[in-house]
Amino acid sequence: MRHFLTLLDVSPDEARYLLKRAAKIKRKLKEGKAYRPLEGKTLGMIFDKASTRTRVSFEAGMFQLGGHALFLHSDTTQLGRGEPIADSARVLSSMVDVITIRTFGHDVLQEFARYSKVPVINALTDLTHPCQILADVLTYEEHRGSIEGRTVAWIGDGNNMAHSWINGAVTFGYRLKIACPDNYRPDEKMLEAARVLGADVSLSDDPVTAAYKADLVTTDVWASMGQEEEQAEREEAFDGFCVTDRVMAHAHGDALFMHCLPAHRGEEVAASVIDGPQSVVWDEAENRLHAQKALLEFLLK
Numbered sequence: 001m002r003h004f005l006t007l008l009d010v011s012p013d014e015a016r017y018l019l020k021r022a023a024k025i026k027r028k029l030k031e032g033k034a035y036r037p038l039e040g041k042t043l044g045m046i047f048d049k050a051s052t053r054t055r056v057s058f059e060a061g062m063f064q065l066g067g068h069a070l071f072l073h074s075d076t077t078q079l080g081r082g083e084p085i086a087d088s089a090r091v092l093s094s095m096v097d098v099i100t101i102r103t104f105g106h107d108v109l110q111e112f113a114r115y116s117k118v119p120v121i122n123a124l125t126d127l128t129h130p131c132q133i134l135a136d137v138l139t140y141e142e143h144r145g146s147i148e149g150r151t152v153a154w155i156g157d158g159n160n161m162a163h164s165w166i167n168g169a170v171t172f173g174y175r176l177k178i179a180c181p182d183n184y185r186p187d188e189k190m191l192e193a194a195r196v197l198g199a200d201v202s203l204s205d206d207p208v209t210a211a212y213k214a215d216l217v218t219t220d221v222w223a224s225m226g227q228e229e230e231q232a233e234r235e236e237a238f239d240g241f242c243v244t245d246r247v248m249a250h251a252h253g254d255a256l257f258m259h260c261l262p263a264h265r266g267e268e269v270a271a272s273v274i275d276g277p278q279s280v281v282w283d284e285a286e287n288r289l290h291a292q293k294a295l296l297e298f299l300l301k
């Protein structure tokens, strides 16, 4: 039994296998061919935070694979009324075959996984968002071929997505150049761990330095879920960190732009960039479906 709590829970070879399967499963769907290896299986989806893409991609994906998905928001389950995580994990995992969790603390996810009898998938925590990285690399490679040895620029908050891009540098072998304000750097331990595992990750406080000759420029919101009250303070701290046409002009001419969405036009990204010709954000969002179907198949077969 395997969990997927961070990208590093699968080996680089397994991650490559997942991307290959995702492409194949996507092709089958586009050709209208049914593929239902998970008939009779149930996915339990626990959400402590809002979601559009993650919820719909897991729910639709499970249905397409022949299974069934249950949306379990903490507002309407006993989890939200304080039932212990360990008890919830024991009970839910005795009834369903796989579980996704979107929550705040990564420790909550880890504790749930410790007591679960079935695979647990991280559907976003404050620390990481590994499903998104699978979709993002799939998207890059559909457009530009192998990401290995390419340069990715992360501009913005050192948040859960930045951490996932750091782990991705280990798994997929791209060079990662991060630009963020001093007080919003990624977790030092995660950075160090990635470097020990051979990742080429550099850090600066200058978006242009990060974007210089990049093959892919990516960003995310300045205030993540749970940080809403810091919005004004963060807007001030991130002044100058918007991915504008001027920033994109320092990247390679054929560089792509990505954003996990939802986006705030005029804050972390200019409308002309996210809605412009280098942006692949809609493909990126769609690929959540295909990448996660491959992941569900991998964990359940």
Ligand code: CP
Pocket (backbone or CB within 6 Å): 050, 051, 052, 053, 054, 055, 124, 132, 260, 261, 262
């Ligand atoms: N990118 C992403 O996870 O989107 P949602 O918050 O809508 O699920």
Ligand code: NVA
Pocket (backbone or CB within 6 Å): 124, 159, 160, 161, 220, 221, 223, 224, 225, 260, 261, 262
């Ligand atoms: N960093 C964002 C990602 C949303 C998909 C958040 O955690 O809110």
